[in-house]
Structure formats: C-alpha cells, structure tokens
Amino acid sequence: MKLLEELAQSLERGDSQAAADSTRGAIELGLPAQRILDDGLIAGMAVVGRRFKAHEIFLPDVLLAAKAMYAGLALLKPLMIEQAVATQGKVVIGTVQGDLHDIGKNLVGIMLEGAGFEVLDLGTDVAPETFVDTAVREGARIIGLSALLTTTMPVMRKVVEAVEKRGLRPEIxxxxxxxPLSAAYAAEIGASAYCFDGISAVETVREMLGVER
Amino acid sequence: MRPILRLLDGELRERIISEGRDLVCNLGVEIHNQRAVSLLVDHGARFDAARGRVFLTQESIDTALASAAGSFTLYDSHGDDAVHLGGDAVNFVPGSSAIAILDSATGESRSPTSADYVRYARLCSAMRHIASQSTAMVPSDVHERISDSYRLYLSLMTCEKPVITGTFSSEAFAIMRDLLVTIRGSREALAGKPLAVFTCCPLSPLKWSDVTSQNLLDCAAHSIPVEIVPMPLAGFTAPVTLVGTLVQHTAEALSGLVMSQLANPGTPVLYGGSSAVFDVRYETTPMGDVGTMMIACACNEIGKALGLPTQAYIGLSDAKLLDAQAGLESSMGATLAALSGINSISGPGMLDFESCFSLEKLVLDNEICGMTGRLVDGVVAKEDFPSRRRFEELLAEQHLLISDHTRRYLREEIYFPGPTINRANLARWAEEGSSTLGARAAAEVVRLLGEYEPTRLDHDTRQELKARMERAAAAHGMDRLPVIE
Structure with missing residues (x-):
C-alpha cells in the first residue's frame, strides 16, 4: 500500500515529520496496527539496516531513521495496546554494574527496536539481580549485557550465574x-552469544527467537 | 592553513638553481637532434660540433622561464575542466609504461595484453581520487612500433580522463596527435583544451636523444603540454648527494624547458622528474627509497621557485606483490608528495621499479590518494566557534551523532575509505571471511569493472579513432587490432 511505502521511505530519509504524518494517515484509514508496524515502520528500518550493513549509509542515518520510527511508534502505541499487537519479542538490555558507558548499549537498543523487538532498557550500572528480575517479570527471553571496561566485564559472569541459579536456562x-569482549570470553563465562555490533545483535536475537527476516 | 612540507631553505634552493644554470651554460648539453640544436643556436647558444654539446645562454633560460605558463588546465575527452596544474594543487595519475602486469589470479607478473589495458582504463574511470589516466602499460599483443599510439587509442576509447602519455618513436607522434585532434575536432581546439601531456625524458647526464628532443619540439609546435622528466641516479649517473643530484636535475630540466619555449613560447610545461637514488647492492633504482622521495619533493620546490607547475614519479613501490612494502612505500611517497604540493603525482598502481602494474594496487592507492587529499585540506574551523553551544548540545544529548553540525560536515571532515580498507572490528572482520587486503582489492576491482559506464564519445568519433588506429597498425603488418570483449 502506497501510504505504508511512504511511511517506510520516510524512515529511510530520516524524516520524523513525514513518518508521523504517514502513521497518522494510516491510523485514520483504519489500517490494523500490526500492518502499520510490519509494513511501514519495521519494513523501513529493515531497509535502513541492510543499507547500513552494506556501508551505503552511516550510523547517523540509522539514528535519524530510528528517530523517525519513534515518531511513528508514539502515535501507534495506543492502537497496538488496544489491538493487543504482539512485538517480535522482548529483550532486556543494560550496562553492567560499575560501568556507566552506554553509547554501544543504546545503539543496540535502537537497532533492536528498529527490527521490531520490544526493548526494556535498564540503563547503566545495573545489578545482576535487576537484569534477571526484569526478564522474569516482563517475560523477556533475552538479556543483553554491555560493558566497556575490562574491570566490569566479570560482572557479566555474575548475571549468567544468577540466571542459572534460578533455573532459568535455557529459557532465558x-x-x-x-x-573489550570477544566470542572466546563470552563462551568462557557461559553466555549464549557474543555480538560485535548492533547489526549482529539484531541477527543474534532474531535467530534465538526464531524470527524470520 | 594548507599544510606544506619544505626540504630546502631559500638559500640552498637558489644555489642549486644557480649551479644548474651554470651547468647548461658552461658544461653544455649533449643533444642528438639537429633541429633542436639549430633552434638553440639560432637563439644564441654555442654549439661544439666535435663534442656534440650545446651551451645555452643565461638569457635563453630567463626568456624560457618568462614565457612558460605558471599553471594550466587539462580537460577530459568530453571537454570538461578536469585537472588544474598549478599552485599547490595536488592531482594523482597512475604510473606509466609498465611492461608487466601483476596477474591477481596467478600472483605472477606477465606481459600485459590489450584486454588488460582496457580493464585498467575502465578501472581508472572509477578512481575517485585519481584525476588523470596514464598510458600505464605497454600492450604486448600489438606490433611494438604502434604500442605507444595503441595504448593512447585504448585509453581514449575507454576512459574520459585526461591522459599522461608519451611516444617511443618520432613517427608515433603524428598518430597520437591525430587521435587527440579527432576527439577535439581541430588542432586549435586541442591547443585550447589540452587533453594529454606527453612525457619527455632527457638522459643522464645532460643528454637529449633524437626521439625525445623531437617529441619535445613536436609537442611545442602543437601547444601540447609536456612534462620534462629528468632521471639522474644519485651515486651512479649523478652525484651521490641529494644536492648534487638536484643540481643535475635542474640543469636537465632547464635544457628541456628552453627547447620547448624557444620552439613555441607558452607551451605548457610541467617541471617533472623521476630521479632516484641508485641501490649499489642490487643495481636497482628504488622508487620507494626515502632519498628518492626527498629528491622528488625538493625538485618540486625548485620547479615552483622557477614559476612552473610540477610533476614527479612518487608514491609507487618497488615491491613485487601487493604486500606491506607496497603499502608502506606508496603511502609514504604519496603523503610527502601531497604535502609538498606536487601538482601531478605519477605513481598509483605501480610496483617493481615502475615496471609492473597492478589493478589491485591501483584500487588501494586510490584510497591512499583520498587520504592525502584529506590531509592537505588541513584543519579548518567549520562553525566551531563559539564552541559552548555545541558542547551544551553534547552534554544534553550525550552524543552528537545526529546533530545538524555532524550531518553538515561528516563526509567533508572525515574521510571514509572504500571497502579495500578494513575498518570492521575483529569479530565482524572474521565473520565476513577474514579477508586479506589483496582479496578485498581484487573484489573491489571486480565490483568497479562491473559498474563501468562507457565514455560519452559519439559513434562517429569512435569510428574515426578506430580507423586511424587500424591504418597505423596496417602500416606495420597488422591487418586487424586485437578483439576485446
């Protein structure tokens, strides 16, 4: 549908105003929230993600696209709740205890939301138990941990142990x-995967939750 | 501020020029071309017939320097302004006349064919940071007497960029001139919008061959630009010191300049050079040697002091493969050349002492050229002052990734190389196949060749170029030109 194509294209251009207008137009037309989400917002972000991976566009373009997506999503959210639209899945993310760096974590969150996942961002300096409690409470099947410092990396192991101790593996x-991380370190602490950037995080989560592209 | 590298102080530079002038006036130049000798004698030079040496006058040098253009422009085959040669403008051009190509499929050097040449010229069209093309290789599948004109023909048919070229014989000039005139429509139009520069190389020490002298005069007669490229070898055919070599280089270049300007005042001339140190261990002329690079940069300073646009062979490598030595020597040379402000920098794509061309290296060198271009753009304030407002934005947003300021200046301020230069983190690099530089460059060659767009030459012009080349080939017993897919 042309209106949803325009919505997707507005994201590719990073045009928040156009994204909001198209979303509003689609809602007024009575289109289902699921369709607006899938064929407009997620479709637009999928193109942005592909072009970013191919180096055709850069990170600022992705962030602008995400901003435009949020502009549409803000209007769509009430309808999604009303129509009980399911997201692709929930992901809890945060920077581990003792670490205040959040740029990388924020990028991962933006990419995941752009791919249609519901992201519960706990911010920075998050205690291991908080990650686990939130995942259980919200029914999230994935916890994404970020750390920039070699001194805070070991906290990741504590989160893995907390999940294990509560008998939540392999569900979570x-x-x-x-x-500072690597695939080898991830394996050493018992994490399920290492993601080297936002795009790889999206691909990993998709694979784990069985979501088709 | 445009960053500038300087190797000579004013006093030393002027002394070198003065000594070089003294050489051509008092030691003389050996010239093996009667027309050139007569021209010089007619303008006051003394000729020692017994020794075959011509002694120039200081006046003729001054006259030549006064008439030579301080800058000029090259135009592409479509007639558009393409390359400005003057001031501190920096332009790159592939190295010239390789007799071998590094075959990426086999990893070995072999003789280049017409098909290789066309692939090169197509690739050259896509090199964003290389403004001109050169007749970079000598195709081995045509008669050697037309290999010079034929490579120009292939270049003109394939790539629109201006061409740095040259002849291997006196006879070839007329064919090559006619090819160029065919593009422009008339000799006057060609003179008004130069499409090619002919390379003219004196022999060291202080000698001009019949062919090269004649080529210099022929170009002058048609106002076709030339680059005068002396090649003294420090420690062999020139003094071992860089200063001594510079004196000789100056003398050889000035003698060519005088011939050119007396033949036709105002003929565009590049003050060029391909001087090198001589490696007495291997009997080779390393273009990747730091001394060779220093000579090239210092020659540029001398050329500029004489009021001339400049050229040098620099930014190439003596490595035999696309390896770390190739990257080291090429990037060091290109960086020094760009910082010096050499107007036409001949080197990209070249390996093995200017004798082996590599398409993959051309792709890598294009990135080096792009990086040096960013370097010479310098550090410039762009809506940076007053600063506080921007930092307030930073503190509020915690990043400036989508700030208006970032979006305005991102691609201008930060150079983003193509896929040959890997910037992925280790994990992503591994996931994408752990590619080597050579593999990435080879993939980029394939990608760019796949995107090639033919030149805008019209059908009649193409047919006329082909007919002219076929006639030249027929004169040497070739009844057809190689067929290229």
Missing amino acids: RVIVGGA
Whole structure:
C-alpha cells in the first residue's frame, strides 16, 4: 500500500515529520496496527539496516531513521495496546554494574527496536539481580549485557550465574557485547552469544527467537 | 592553513638553481637532434660540433622561464575542466609504461595484453581520487612500433580522463596527435583544451636523444603540454648527494624547458622528474627509497621557485606483490608528495621499479590518494566557534551523532575509505571471511569493472579513432587490432 511505502521511505530519509504524518494517515484509514508496524515502520528500518550493513549509509542515518520510527511508534502505541499487537519479542538490555558507558548499549537498543523487538532498557550500572528480575517479570527471553571496561566485564559472569541459579536456562539467554569482549570470553563465562555490533545483535536475537527476516 | 612540507631553505634552493644554470651554460648539453640544436643556436647558444654539446645562454633560460605558463588546465575527452596544474594543487595519475602486469589470479607478473589495458582504463574511470589516466602499460599483443599510439587509442576509447602519455618513436607522434585532434575536432581546439601531456625524458647526464628532443619540439609546435622528466641516479649517473643530484636535475630540466619555449613560447610545461637514488647492492633504482622521495619533493620546490607547475614519479613501490612494502612505500611517497604540493603525482598502481602494474594496487592507492587529499585540506574551523553551544548540545544529548553540525560536515571532515580498507572490528572482520587486503582489492576491482559506464564519445568519433588506429597498425603488418570483449 502506497501510504505504508511512504511511511517506510520516510524512515529511510530520516524524516520524523513525514513518518508521523504517514502513521497518522494510516491510523485514520483504519489500517490494523500490526500492518502499520510490519509494513511501514519495521519494513523501513529493515531497509535502513541492510543499507547500513552494506556501508551505503552511516550510523547517523540509522539514528535519524530510528528517530523517525519513534515518531511513528508514539502515535501507534495506543492502537497496538488496544489491538493487543504482539512485538517480535522482548529483550532486556543494560550496562553492567560499575560501568556507566552506554553509547554501544543504546545503539543496540535502537537497532533492536528498529527490527521490531520490544526493548526494556535498564540503563547503566545495573545489578545482576535487576537484569534477571526484569526478564522474569516482563517475560523477556533475552538479556543483553554491555560493558566497556575490562574491570566490569566479570560482572557479566555474575548475571549468567544468577540466571542459572534460578533455573532459568535455557529459557532465558544472556548475550554480551562491548569493546573489550570477544566470542572466546563470552563462551568462557557461559553466555549464549557474543555480538560485535548492533547489526549482529539484531541477527543474534532474531535467530534465538526464531524470527524470520 | 594548507599544510606544506619544505626540504630546502631559500638559500640552498637558489644555489642549486644557480649551479644548474651554470651547468647548461658552461658544461653544455649533449643533444642528438639537429633541429633542436639549430633552434638553440639560432637563439644564441654555442654549439661544439666535435663534442656534440650545446651551451645555452643565461638569457635563453630567463626568456624560457618568462614565457612558460605558471599553471594550466587539462580537460577530459568530453571537454570538461578536469585537472588544474598549478599552485599547490595536488592531482594523482597512475604510473606509466609498465611492461608487466601483476596477474591477481596467478600472483605472477606477465606481459600485459590489450584486454588488460582496457580493464585498467575502465578501472581508472572509477578512481575517485585519481584525476588523470596514464598510458600505464605497454600492450604486448600489438606490433611494438604502434604500442605507444595503441595504448593512447585504448585509453581514449575507454576512459574520459585526461591522459599522461608519451611516444617511443618520432613517427608515433603524428598518430597520437591525430587521435587527440579527432576527439577535439581541430588542432586549435586541442591547443585550447589540452587533453594529454606527453612525457619527455632527457638522459643522464645532460643528454637529449633524437626521439625525445623531437617529441619535445613536436609537442611545442602543437601547444601540447609536456612534462620534462629528468632521471639522474644519485651515486651512479649523478652525484651521490641529494644536492648534487638536484643540481643535475635542474640543469636537465632547464635544457628541456628552453627547447620547448624557444620552439613555441607558452607551451605548457610541467617541471617533472623521476630521479632516484641508485641501490649499489642490487643495481636497482628504488622508487620507494626515502632519498628518492626527498629528491622528488625538493625538485618540486625548485620547479615552483622557477614559476612552473610540477610533476614527479612518487608514491609507487618497488615491491613485487601487493604486500606491506607496497603499502608502506606508496603511502609514504604519496603523503610527502601531497604535502609538498606536487601538482601531478605519477605513481598509483605501480610496483617493481615502475615496471609492473597492478589493478589491485591501483584500487588501494586510490584510497591512499583520498587520504592525502584529506590531509592537505588541513584543519579548518567549520562553525566551531563559539564552541559552548555545541558542547551544551553534547552534554544534553550525550552524543552528537545526529546533530545538524555532524550531518553538515561528516563526509567533508572525515574521510571514509572504500571497502579495500578494513575498518570492521575483529569479530565482524572474521565473520565476513577474514579477508586479506589483496582479496578485498581484487573484489573491489571486480565490483568497479562491473559498474563501468562507457565514455560519452559519439559513434562517429569512435569510428574515426578506430580507423586511424587500424591504418597505423596496417602500416606495420597488422591487418586487424586485437578483439576485446
């Protein structure tokens, strides 16, 4: 449908105003929230993600697209609740205890939301138990941990242990990322996956939750 | 501020020029071309017939320097302004006349074919940071007597960029001139919008061959730009010191300049050079040597002091493969050349002492050229002052990734290389196949060749170029030109 194509294209342009206008127009036309979400907002972000991965556009373009997506999503949210629209899945993310760095974590959150996942961002300096409690309470099946410092990396192991101690594996999986990390470290602490950037985080979460592209 | 590298102080530079002038006036130049000798003698030079040496006058040098253009422009085959040669403008052009190509499929050097040449010229069209093309290789599948004109023909048919070229014989000039005139429509139009520069190389020490002298005069007669490229070898055919080599280089270049300007005052001339140190261990002429690079940069300073636009062979490598040595030597040379402000920098794509061309290296060198371009753009304030407002924005947003200021200046302020330069983190690089530089460059060659767009030459012009080349080939027993897919 042309209006939803325009909505997707407005995201590619990073045009928040146009994204809001198209979303409003689609709602007024009576289109189902699920369709507006899938064929407009998520479709637009999928193109943005592909172009970013191919180096055709840069990170600022992705962030502008995400901003435009939020402009549409803000209008769509009440309708989604009303129509009980399901997201692709919930992901709890945060920077581990003792670490205040959040740029990488925020990028991952933006990418995940752009791909249609519901992101519960706990911010920075988050205690291990808080991650686990939130995941259980919200029914999230993935916890994403971020750390920038070698001194805070060990906290990730504590989160994995907390999940194990409460008998939540393999229902809840822990994925990790951050500049000092590696796949080897992730394996060593028992994490389910290491994600080296926002795009790889989206791909990993999709795979884990069985979401088709 | 445009960053500038300087190797000579004013006093030393002027002394080198003065000594170089003294050489051509008092030691003389050996010239193996009667027309050139007569021209010089007619303008006051003394000729020692027994030794075959011509002794120029200081006046003729001054006259030549006064008439030579301080800058000029090259136009592409479509007639558009393409390359400005003057001031501290920096332009890159692939190295010239390789007799081998590094075959990426086999990893070995072999003789280049017409098909290789066309692939090169197509690739050259896509090199964003390389403003001109050169007749970079000598195709081995045509008669050697037309290999110079034929490579120009292939270049003109394939790529619109101006061409740095040259002849291997006196006879070839007329064919090559006619090819160029065919593009422009008339000799006057070609003179008004130069499409090619012919390279003219004196021999060291202080000698001009018949062919090169004639080529210099022929170009002058048609106002076709030339680059005078002396090649003294420090420690072999020139003094071992850089200063001594610079004196000789100056003398050889000035002698060519005088011939050119006396033949036709105002003929565009690039003060060029391909001087090198001589490696007495291997009997080679390393273009990747730091001394070679220093000579090139210092020659540029001398050329500029003489009021001339400049050229140099620099930014190439003596490595045999696209390896770390190739990257090291090429980037060091290109960086020094750009910082010096050499107007036409000949080197990209070249390996093995200017004898082997690599398409993959051309792609890598294009990135080096792009980086040096950013370097010479310098550090410039762009809506940076007063600063406080921007930092208030930063503190409020915690990043400036989507700030208006970032969006306005991102691509101008930060150079983003193509896929040959890997900037992924280790994990992503591994996920994408752990590619080597060579593999990435080879993939980029394939990608760019796949995107090639033919030149805008019209059908009649193409047919006329082809007919002219076929006639030249027929004169040497070739009844057809190689067929290229």
